Amino acid sequence: GENVEQHPSTLSVQEGDSAVIKCTYSDSASNYFPWYKQELGKGPQLIIDIRSNVGEKKDQRIAVTLNKTAKHFSLHITETQPEDSAVYFCAASILGKLIFGQGTELSVKP
Amino acid sequence: KAGVTQTPRYLIKTRGQQVTLSCSPISGHRSVSWYQQTPGQGLQFLFEYFSETQRNKGNFPGRFSGRQFSNSRSEMNVSTLELGDSALYLCASSPARLAGVYEQFFGPGTRLTVL
Numbered sequence: 500g501e502n503v504e505q506h507p508s509t510l511s512v513q514e515g516d517s518a519v520i521k522c523t524y525s526d527s528a529s530n531y532f533p534w535y536k537q538e539l540g541k542g543p544q545l546i547i548d549i550r551s552n553v554g555e556k557k558d559q560r561i562a563v564t565l566n567k568t569a570k571h572f573s574l575h576i577t578e579t580q581p582e583d584s585a586v587y588f589c590a591a592s593i594l595g596k597l598i599f600g601q602g603t604e605l606s607v608k609p
Numbered sequence: 610k611a612g613v614t615q616t617p618r619y620l621i622k623t624r625g626q627q628v629t630l631s632c633s634p635i636s637g638h639r640s641v642s643w644y645q646q647t648p649g650q651g652l653q654f655l656f657e658y659f660s661e662t663q664r665n666k667g668n669f670p671g672r673f674s675g676r677q678f679s680n681s682r683s684e685m686n687v688s689t690l691e692l693g694d695s696a697l698y699l700c701a702s703s704p705a706r707l708a709g710v711y712e713q714f715f716g717p718g719t720r721l722t723v724l
Binding site: 531533535540541542543544545548588590594595596597598599600601602 | 613640642644651652653654657664665667699701703705711712713714715716717718
């Protein structure tokens with residue numbers, strides 16, 4: 500069935516370091532891969548996404564890579580800041596339905 | 610543009626009752642999806658509505674239902690509430706005209722507690 504696995508579940512980094520979160524999806528029909536950031540008491544916020552015909556996308560300190568053959572995609576945050584602390588979710592879209600990973604709690608220590 | 614709004618933000622109900630949650634999508638967006646978020650199961654897709662029609666459905670029992678109005682506003686209903694229905698219910702709107710590769714933007718959610 501449709502499944503997205505996300506690792507690690509928690510990640511602690513020092514301010515200024517990089518953070519990498521990895522996801523694996525099961526359904527080869529998935530064609531859209533968004534990443535969301537969720538802060539306490541708020542809904543998930545779309546931070547970056549990638550479509551299946553693209554291998555990499557970058558937006559300032561955030562980048563996402565996609566390996567369709569291996570069914571892997573990753574989020575890279577460089578020069579982390581305390582305000583990056585939140586829970587991050589990856590997702591894979593199948594016909595508009597988002598299948599989410601279990602989330603990564605990122606903590607950036609000043 | 611105003612974001613996705615959900616009302617109410619918090620609800621407390623008792624087992625056996627029913628509840629209706631409301632979602633107003635971003636202006637111009639015609640697709641509304643609903644998700645349930647719990648610590649144990651994470652974020653799970655409930656259903657999607659487009660042009661007042663349910664276009665996609667997740668694996669939830671029939672106690673969970675929804676509808677969409679001509680102005681794209683959507684409601685979801687849970688009947689015969691169970692303790693396990695306690696969750697954050699999230700609504701997401703999308704400009705999608707066809708089911709497929711379109712961004713979804715989430716509201717703040719409705720926190721439902723079932724006692």
